[in-house]
Amino acid sequence: MIQVSHVTKRYQHSVSVVDDVSFSVREGQIFGLLGPNGAGKTTIMQMISTLLTPSSGDITIYGLNTKTDAREIRKMIGFLTSEVKLDPFSTPDKLFRFFGDLYQIDRSVAEQRKEESFERFGIEPFAKKKIIELSTGMKQKISIAISLIHNPPVIIFDEPTNGLDILTAHQVTNYLRELRADGHIVLLSTHIFSVAQDLCDELSILVDGRIVAQGTVSSLMELTGAATFENAFFDLYTRYHKE
Ligand SMILES: Nc1ncnc2c1ncn2[C@@H]1O[C@H](COP(=O)(O)OP(=O)(O)O)[C@@H](O)[C@H]1O
Ligand SMILES: [Mg+2]
Secondary structure (H helix, E strand, O other): OEEEEEEEEEOOOOOEEEEEEEEEEOOOEEEEEEOOOOOOHHHHHHHHOOOOOOOEEEEEEOOEEOOOOHHHHHHHEEEEOOOOOOOOOOOHHHHHHHHHHHOOOOHHHHHHHHHHHHHHHOOHHHOOOOHHHOOHHHHHHHHHHHHOOOOOOEEEEEOOOOOOOHHHHHHHHHHHHHHHHOOOEEEEEEOOHHHHHHHOOEEEEEEOOEEEEEEOHHHHHHHHOOOOHHHHHHHHHHHHOOO
């Protein structure tokens, strides 16, 4: 279980970019953070992944606190974000070897995981090519496979289908459904309505760093009385966005 309780993040001399945010995510659930650019999604995910420290509030994962148990928590998390770039002159093969060693995974286990994900995502033909020569979709699939090399119970994916063609996006969303069915905890951020609607069991709507509504797609539509989920979002956004 991920538990985020009254978390605020303030950079020096600035207003809160994340403001009193609380939510929890269970095993076997895909939880979404939906909001426009600048809403605070990446900041929240970086705090959960222990890369940023909250100004106030607490985050626990299986009872471990991000402030005191960062080492243990990092091992339990698969984190994907566009902020991290693969070394352009490395190859998928070398990257797998590197991250397998980094996580101290037995080489034979790492090799097996690599084969599974190379097959799933069609990476095999590109295994020895330089990253710089690969398409955006292929790079994203490699990033996803690497982020899960240590088979973490908690998956935190920041905008996982951004910039992907529809086929690759479909492969990624199907994979997330499989991981949910296997009992993983999945937290993702998105600003794409169809991703939120098709994939997420529950959502937080973020506007200016605050959660303005939370629930299932249908409960959010009921709450606003909107006919479509997109309209429900825009109703909430108009109501809560500070000029
Ligand atoms: N290092 C930083 N210093 C000051 N402000 C920052 C810093 N990083 C992000 N921000 C601000 O925090 C807000 C939330 O950003 P972010 O979490 O990236 O939003 P999102 O992922 O939803 O687009 C934005 O207004 C952004 O400009
Ligand atoms: Mg972001």
